[in-house]
Amino acid sequence: MSKRVLIITYYWPPTAGSGVQRWLKMSKYLPQYGWQPVIYTPENPEAGMTDESLLRDIAPEVEVIKRPILEPYAVFNALTGNKGKNSGKASAGSGAVNPINAVGHKSPLMRLSLWLRANVFVPDPRFLWIRPSVRFLKQYLREHPVDAIVSTGPPHSMHLIARALHRSMGIPWTADFRDPWTRIFYFKHLPLTRRSRKRYAAMELSVLREADHVVAVTDNMVRDFLEELEADKKRGASGRQTAGDSSVTEQKNKFHVIENGYDEADFTGITAAELPAGFNLVHTGLFSAEGNPRRLWKVLAELCRDLPGFGRDLHLTFAGKTDPEILAAVREAGLGDRLTDRGYIPHHEANRLQKAADLLLLPLREEPEAAGILTGKYFEYLATGRPIAAFGPHGSVLERSLAATRTGEIFDWDEEAPLKACITALYTGTKTFAPDRQAIAAYTRRSLAGRYAEIL
Numbered sequence: 001m002s003k004r005v006l007i008i009t010y011y012w013p014p015t016a017g018s019g020v021q022r023w024l025k026m027s028k029y030l031p032q033y034g035w036q037p038v039i040y041t042p043e044n045p046e047a048g049m050t051d052e053s054l055l056r057d058i059a060p061e062v063e064v065i066k067r068p069i070l071e072p073y074a075v076f077n078a079l080t081g082n083k084g085k086n087s088g089k090a091s092a093g094s095g096a097v098n099p100i101n102a103v104g105h106k107s108p109l110m111r112l113s114l115w116l117r118a119n120v121f122v123p124d125p126r127f128l129w130i131r132p133s134v135r136f137l138k139q140y141l142r143e144h145p146v147d148a149i150v151s152t153g154p155p156h157s158m159h160l161i162a163r164a165l166h167r168s169m170g171i172p173w174t175a176d177f178r179d180p181w182t183r184i185f186y187f188k189h190l191p192l193t194r195r196s197r198k199r200y201a202a203m204e205l206s207v208l209r210e211a212d213h214v215v216a217v218t219d220n221m222v223r224d225f226l227e228e229l230e231a232d233k234k235r236g237a238s239g240r241q242t243a244g245d246s247s248v249t250e251q252k253n254k255f256h257v258i259e260n261g262y263d264e265a266d267f268t269g270i271t272a273a274e275l276p277a278g279f280n281l282v283h284t285g286l287f288s289a290e291g292n293p294r295r296l297w298k299v300l301a302e303l304c305r306d307l308p309g310f311g312r313d314l315h316l317t318f319a320g321k322t323d324p325e326i327l328a329a330v331r332e333a334g335l336g337d338r339l340t341d342r343g344y345i346p347h348h349e350a351n352r353l354q355k356a357a358d359l360l361l362l363p364l365r366e367e368p369e370a371a372g373i374l375t376g377k378y379f380e381y382l383a384t385g386r387p388i389a390a391f392g393p394h395g396s397v398l399e400r401s402l403a404a405t406r407t408g409e410i411f412d413w414d415e416e417a418p419l420k421a422c423i424t425a426l427y428t429g430t431k432t433f434a435p436d437r438q439a440i441a442a443y444t445r446r447s448l449a450g451r452y453a454e455i456l
Helices: 018-033 050-058 071-081 106-118 127-143 155-167 194-210 219-235 248-255 293-306 324-332 347-356 368-372 378-383 397-405 417-428 437-439 443-454
Strands: 001-007 034-043 063-067 148-153 172-179 215-217 255-257 278-286 312-317 338-340 358-361 388-391 407-412
Touching: 001 018, 001 127, 001 155, 001 417, 018 034, 018 050, 018 127, 018 148, 018 378, 018 443, 034 127, 050 347, 063 127, 106 194, 127 155, 148 155, 155 172, 155 194, 172 194, 194 219, 215 358, 215 443, 219 248, 219 255, 219 293, 219 368, 248 255, 278 347, 278 368, 293 324, 312 347, 324 338, 347 378, 358 378, 368 388, 378 388, 388 417, 397 407, 407 417
Parallel strands: 001 034, 001 148, 034 063, 148 172, 172 215, 215 255, 278 312, 278 358, 312 338, 358 388, 388 407
Antiparallel strands: none
16 A cells, blocks of 8 residues: 655646756656655745646646745735746745845845845745645644655745644654755855844754755765754754754764656657757756856857867757856857757757757856756756766766766866867767766666655
8 A cells, every 4th residue: 555745845837947857756756666645835836937748747646735825025026027037046945036146236126135035034935835834734634644744945944844744743754955055055145144044054953853864966965964963063052952853973874865867758759859950069957147158158169260160060059047148158259140049948848959969068056066066957968868068166076977977078167178179079079978878777767766765
């Protein structure tokens, strides 16, 4: 007989973007391992993008419960006429205001919004959903018991809903982190008061201590969480025992790494998209200004000038939310006539585009935290077997994975010569990659769901 697991997630189809994929796919395959997912999600989320095709991926065994959510930024955006301007940038849980864009902004409304985001909307703009969700779910769970709870963040308000249920009902709880909490790249840009900083830290520590299991998408994230617990122990800041409190050494066993992955079904039988004849560089998904690979545009412009035939054959295709700064940088490099910006396209079309690429672009944000990041799109890139040019720090989690799967190379943001040599060799056919299919197969969504079922 199947067990039931309540999954508390802000992102669910038809909402599109990276935040929805992990638990849409996990819930698709968990029934094969004896778990029936019960999804709890907002009825009216602040979704910048939608993709109706994602609804086809919801498994018939999945029960979906939707409840209304009041989001303060919905009111703010209506008053300021800002609705939709930051669509696609909130997948990290930052709300409708992107903290990176807001820092130093001259608009008083934007500065006010950022201050509210940092000090009032704690831990995030979905905080008003916590209490009504706890009330509703307590009643629901009395009538429809479950065997486990999973909360996935960001937004981290989802963890606080699960924590309240765990405390009051004793249901085993797994806290799933797709991104860091207080160590996420934008956190240091928030105008936090001392009191707010302590509140965030206390919330994060309570979730890490009290959850029966903590799952993160990279080993760097797990290491950072354990460092937070160890630092708290040394400070003696806890001062009180809470449910699930124990030594850091004892708690290590409850921390797990389960990466994002790719769904084999998304790539079975699909045909590559039709792209112009030549040498096609492709980027899919969110392309933020903080990940602008400036050296790439310079190198491509030089190759167009110096490498015979390259200027004729080069084509750049972007699909997804692309920051205007990226588009401007491409045009300033003289590559505007080589660029096709498709905007958001359905997920399955993005997969076809990935499969057609001669080189897939994977820039990380130019932040120290990038060393521990494996983006969701990376695993879909792996599934295609196409070469990957990544941009980020050497010694990173991504560099190690690229080497293990033999699928590409990483270049520091300032590197030019190695990047130019790689692109030249790929274009002329003197360099190829031979992907390790066995290593890549470890990241199938089915396999990852099996690992999750063992934890639950």
